[in-house]
Amino acid sequence: MGAGGGGNDVQWCFSQVKGAIDDDVAEADIISTVEFNHSGELLATGDKGGRVVIFQQETENKSQPQCRSEYNVYSTFQSHEPEFDYLKSLEIEEKINKIRWLPQKNAAQFLLSTNDKTIKLWKISERDKRPEGYNLKEEDGRYRDAATITTLRVPVFRPMDLMVEASPRRVFVNGHTYHINSISVNSDNETYLSADDLRINLWHLEITDRSFNVVDIKPANMEELTEVITAAEFHPHQCNTFVYSSSKGTIRLCDMRASALCDKHSKLFEEPEDPSNRSFFSEIISSISDVKFSHNGRYMMTRDYLSVKIWDLNMENRPVETYQVHEYLRSKLCSLYENDCIFDKFECCWNGNDSVVMTGSYNNFFRMLDRSQRRDVTLEASRESCKARQVLKPRRVCAGGKRKKDEISVDSLDFNKKILHTAWHPQENIIAVATTNNLYIFQEKVN
Amino acid sequence: MDVEAKRIMALSISKLYSLRTQRGGLSLHRGLLLSMTMRAARDIYHTAQLLRDAEEEQVVPCVPDAAIEELMEISKDSPQTSTPKEVAMKPQEPKETLEDDKENRCASERHSRKRRCKTAVEPDFLPLKEAKMDTDEEKQHLQGEVLRTNNGNSCRQAETLTAFPTNRAIVAC
Numbered sequence: 032m033g034a035g036g037g038g039n040d041v042q043w044c045f046s047q048v049k050g051a052i053d054d055d056v057a058e059a060d061i062i063s064t065v066e067f068n069h070s071g072e073l074l075a076t077g078d079k080g081g082r083v084v085i086f087q088q089e090t091e092n093k094s095q096p097q098c099r100s101e102y103n104v105y106s107t108f109q110s111h112e113p114e115f116d117y118l119k120s121l122e123i124e125e126k127i128n129k130i131r132w133l134p135q136k137n138a139a140q141f142l143l144s145t146n147d148k149t150i151k152l153w154k155i156s157e158r159d160k161r162p163e164g165y166n167l168k169e170e171d172g173r174y175r176d177a178a179t180i181t182t183l184r185v186p187v188f189r190p191m192d193l194m195v196e197a198s199p200r201r202v203f204v205n206g207h208t209y210h211i212n213s214i215s216v217n218s219d220n221e222t223y224l225s226a227d228d229l230r231i232n233l234w235h236l237e238i239t240d241r242s243f244n245v246v247d248i249k250p251a252n253m254e255e256l257t258e259v260i261t262a263a264e265f266h267p268h269q270c271n272t273f274v275y276s277s278s279k280g281t282i283r284l285c286d287m288r289a290s291a292l293c294d295k296h297s298k299l300f301e302e303p304e305d306p307s308n309r310s311f312f313s314e315i316i317s318s319i320s321d322v323k324f325s326h327n328g329r330y331m332m333t334r335d336y337l338s339v340k341i342w343d344l345n346m347e348n349r350p351v352e353t354y355q356v357h358e359y360l361r362s363k364l365c366s367l368y369e370n371d372c373i374f375d376k377f378e379c380c381w382n383g384n385d386s387v388v389m390t391g392s393y394n395n396f397f398r399m400l401d402r403s404q405r406r407d408v409t410l411e412a413s414r415e416s417c418k419a420r421q422v423l424k425p426r427r428v429c430a431g432g433k434r435k436k437d438e439i440s441v442d443s444l445d446f447n448k449k450i451l452h453t454a455w456h457p458q459e460n461i462i463a464v465a466t467t468n469n470l471y472i473f474q475e476k477v478n
Numbered sequence: 479m480d481v482e483a484k485r486i487m488a489l490s491i492s493k494l495y496s497l498r499t500q501r502g503g504l505s506l507h508r509g510l511l512l513s514m515t516m517r518a519a520r521d522i523y524h525t526a527q528l529l530r531d532a533e534e535e536q537v538v539p540c541v542p543d544a545a546i547e548e549l550m551e552i553s554k555d556s557p558q559t560s561t562p563k564e565v566a567m568k569p570q571e572p573k574e575t576l577e578d579d580k581e582n583r584c585a586s587e588r589h590s591r592k593r594r595c596k597t598a599v600e601p602d603f604l605p606l607k608e609a610k611m612d613t614d615e616e617k618q619h620l621q622g623e624v625l626r627t628n629n630g631n632s633c634r635q636a637e638t639l640t641a642f643p644t645n646r647a648i649v650a651c
Binding site: 116119121122123124126147209210228229256257258259261278311312314315318365368369371374 | 482483486489493501502503505506507508510511514515518519522
């Protein structure tokens with residue numbers, strides 16, 4: 032089954048869809064983040080209502096190799112509640128912005144979830160046994176009459192129906208004035224960073240009452256503000272290195288060994304703007320919505336409104352690869368500004384061996400960009416292709432001129448159907464694609 | 479081009495206006511992008527306007543058309559009505575501007591409203607009180623101790639979410 036090979040040799044087929052079927056979407060059910068854990072056995076989603084749903088991959092059915100393991104609900108819990116900041120007369124949304132799993136150290140699983148202001152560390156543990164046969168208590172918990180106790184018996188653990196419990200172990204509050212956009216667990220498994228529009232804080236997983244501010248780009252006079260931090264991530268192996276992207280399309284790599292305060296970057300990744308593409312909306316579309324290191328730590332990928340760029344960490348002046356996600360939208364930027372779609376923040380992800388990257392688009396389309404074969408394909412997450420193991424057909428968008436059969440014209444695209452969040456299993460060719468309120472799971476076709 | 483610029487400018491201003499009422503508080507990122515786009519459009523529009531005025535100056539005395547005037551009023555309104563959000567920082571100003579809002583109905587008085595940017599309006603007798611409020615608010619807000627080696631250098635005084643450069647953008651209108 033390999034570590035996630037070429038996106039175009041791979042044929043993707045439908046596996047499962049989670050979530051309500053009807054088109055009337057409740058705001059609270061809108062999926063806001065998707066993340067596999069380090070083994071790929073667990074898949075977590077967060078939604079606008081502040082809930083986290085974790086799916087678990089069932090152990091494979093050896094007798095039916097065609098039937099790939101499915102993901103079923105493992106745990107559901109309310110992570111964040113709406114709050115009100117009385118001091119500023121502002122409501123704090125309960126929407127889960129990001130979920131990040133901690134590497135597993137013992138039987139329990141841990142994840143960090145964050146809304147705009149507060150980060151929480153959740154412990155998810157299983158209970159499949161319970162003690163029975165207490166000497167002093169009845170089975171329902173009531174104490175027995177002491178006079179009736181004549182013998183001694185020791186309680187024994189007996190199996191019970193599996194119960195998965197989620198409990199908040201740490202709550203990291205008051206670290207951020209602005210809206211948190213990213214969290215990232217360090218490879219040292221002791222610290223993590225959180226980033227808002229203007230600042231990045233370093234936390235210790237055990238310490239909740241203080242954090243260390245490592246980046247602060249707030250200007251002395253807010254009227255001089257020209258850029259904000261849009262995403263941040265720790266290097267997968269180097270615990271001293273992290274990157275953060277900006278609304279101006281730049282990425283800064285910081286080394287915490289250089290100084291305690293990393294306002295001065297170690298590397299600045301920036302591609303000069305193409306003057307022929309200049310428009311009123313150049314600023315907006317160059318804003319980076321996501322930044323992700325490759326698993327091997329040699330590259331990083333950035334997503335802006337129209338493209339995906341792969342950067343070699345050793346080359347700052349331009350990306351090594353650029354892929355157009357939906358270039359046909361360039362001529363529609365004004366309409367997209369009107370309907371606010373131009374502000375949509377698309378995420379991107381790598382496959383297990385860093386050979387293919389994936390990102391979402393509109394009309395429930397998502398794009399697989401094969402780096403090794405320099406090919407790309409557009410697929411769709413739709414209810415129409417929901418038959419078990421149905422192979423997904425490549426989709427094509429007609430930018431202009433005569434529309435071919437099976438092509439869809441740009442004007443027919445549904446801009447309300449957007450895929451912002453996608454995730455790729457760390458080892459296998461299994462992907463999770465979130466439409467507005469549904470989670471689609473696609474797997475590689477097994478012959 | 480300038481028609482387009484004007485449209486984008488108007489669109490940006492109305493989006494900035496509605497940004498304040500969004501649930502979850504004002505998004506600094508979105509506000510920044512909107513104000514940058516608005517300024518780019520405004521610059522193009524004004525350049526075109528100036529060129530047009532220069533061409534037409536001997537024909538008709540320049541009369542601002544109704545749409546532009548409405549635009550100016552909207553853009554002048556937004557900094558005022560956004561100040562109520564800066565409650566913690568400047569308790570006096572929101573009261574002033576809200577009162578102004580109610581009292582000044584006619585267009586000419588709106589034009590005469592002097593507030594353009596924060597610094598222009600601060601009355602002389604207030605600064606001391608504001609400085610004190612800033613520190614208190616800061617201490618209250620940052621319950622979790624934030625350790626920094628570079629102590630207080632990056633101006634934590636004005637922790638207001640609305641303080642992005644719309645004010646500067648509107649000044650030149």
